Amino acid sequence: xxxxxxxxxxxxxxxxxxxxxxxxxxxxxxxxxxxxxxxxxxxxxxxxxxxxxxxxxxxxxxxxxxxxxxx
Numbered sequence: 001x002x003x004x005x006x007x008x009x010x011x012x013x014x015x016x017x018x019x020x021x022x023x024x025x026x027x028x029x030x031x032x033x034x035x036x037x038x039x040x041x042x043x044x045x046x047x048x049x050x051x052x053x054x055x056x057x058x059x060x061x062x063x064x065x066x067x068x069x070x071x
Contacts, residue, residue, distance in 0.1 A: 004021070030045040
């Protein structure tokens with residue numbers, strides 16, 4: 001049984017995202033769930049990798065913000 005420690009939800013266009021920090025008997029983890037068009041996809045990141053995961057996402061966002069839009 002998972003315990004939810006913190007959670008946030010957001011909607012971007014037709015996609016609904018649920019971001020939860022959870023804990024169970026095996027440890028703590030981040031669960032990101034995307035729901036769109038009746039389909040659900042989930043990514044789970046163990047708490048031991050959260051800083052590295054966050055740094056990678058930040059780096060991709062910086063690159064995306066600096067990229068020239070395709071014409």
